[in-house]
Amino acid sequence: MTMQIKSTAAAASATARADLSGKHALVTGGAQGIGASIARALLAQGASVTIAGRTAASLQAAVLTLQAEVQAGARLDYVVLDVSDAAGVELAVAKVHAAGGAIDILINNAGQAAAAPFLKTDAELWQRMLDVNLSGSFHCTQAVLPAMLQAGWGRIVNVVSTAGLTGYAYVAAYCAAKHGVIGLTRALALELATKGITVNAVCPGYTETDLLQQAVQNIVEKTGRSEQQARAELAAANPQRRLVQPDEVANAVLWLCLPQSAAMNGQSIAVAGGELL
Numbered sequence: 349m350t351m352q353i354k355s356t357a358a359a360a361s362a363t364a365r366a367d368l369s370g371k372h373a374l375v376t377g378g379a380q381g382i383g384a385s386i387a388r389a390l391l392a393q394g395a396s397v398t399i400a401g402r403t404a405a406s407l408q409a410a411v412l413t414l415q416a417e418v419q420a421g422a423r424l425d426y427v428v429l430d431v432s433d434a435a436g437v438e439l440a441v442a443k444v445h446a447a448g449g450a451i452d453i454l455i456n457n458a459g460q461a462a463a464a465p466f467l468k469t470d471a472e473l474w475q476r477m478l479d480v481n482l483s484g485s486f487h488c489t490q491a492v493l494p495a496m497l498q499a500g501w502g503r504i505v506n507v508v509s510t511a512g513l514t515g516y517a518y519v520a521a522y523c524a525a526k527h528g529v530i531g532l533t534r535a536l537a538l539e540l541a542t543k544g545i546t547v548n549a550v551c552p553g554y555t556e557t558d559l560l561q562q563a564v565q566n567i568v569e570k571t572g573r574s575e576q577q578a579r580a581e582l583a584a585a586n587p588q589r590r591l592v593q594p595d596e597v598a599n600a601v602l603w604l605c606l607p608q609s610a611a612m613n614g615q616s617i618a619v620a621g622g623e624l625l
Contacts, residue, residue, distance in 0.1 A: 353393065368393040371394075373452065373605070376455065377489070379406040383507075399414075400431075407427075433487075469520055496543075503605045504543065504545065546609070546610060547614065555591060567581065585620075
């Protein structure tokens with residue numbers, strides 16, 4: 349496994365609040381979309397942030413984009429890792445700890461989605477959905493938890509999906525994996541309830557990301573609908589008749605990370621305009 353870290357710092361904004369000053373966050377899948385928005389929100393609150401992903405080039409580009417948000421005394425790093433590789437995650441987290449200090453906040457955001465009718469969902473697709481979406485959260489949480497327990501403080505937020513709270517046709521493997529993350533969230537929240545560590549899940553509906561664009565293209569290819577029609581079909585699931593924006597998901601994640609949110613534990617919060625009531 350290859351692991352690389354870069355660091356940068358910028359002057360603090362005079363108006364920025366520093367509710368997370370002195371805290372170190374690891375955001376998986378942090379190079380783009382929801383992950384990059386979460387990283388930006390955490391940086392703006394004074395946290396040091398390490399973004400993680402599988403491609404160094406995309407992580408480097410994200411660092412350049414995000415560096416203006418870094419507050420005085422904080423750091424912005426990146427690490428190349430594959431969340432489905434348990435040994436690789438353990439090694440990467442150890443190196444991140446050595447370079448930037450213990451991780452206080454873990455955002456399990458890395459994920460993949462694939463659609464297929466159930467009878468065409470082969471063992472490889474099934475296992476891949478479990479490996480990335482469920483086992484990835486497990487591996488990263490196990491790697492960072494000892495330091496959180498030693499510190500007596502921590503925040504773990506699993507970015508799941510409304511697919512973790514309800515069913516959707518043609519994505520049985522994805523739904524099963526995401527439901528598993530909700531179960532993991534609830535069980536671990538109870539186990540850690542007296543340890544100063546909270547565990548919660550944020551469940552976005554259809555959100556304006558590269559992953560959604562892939563879903564749009566899939567609809568276009570399989571149904572012959574136009575891209576505009578495909579996007580409208582996805583937006584229709586939201587009672588607000590629109591797609592969720594990455595910053596809206598990031599705001600929910602940030603709130604759960606704040607010291608003031610210590611009573612929030614074991615919750616699965618849908619960010620979906622009222623889709624699930």
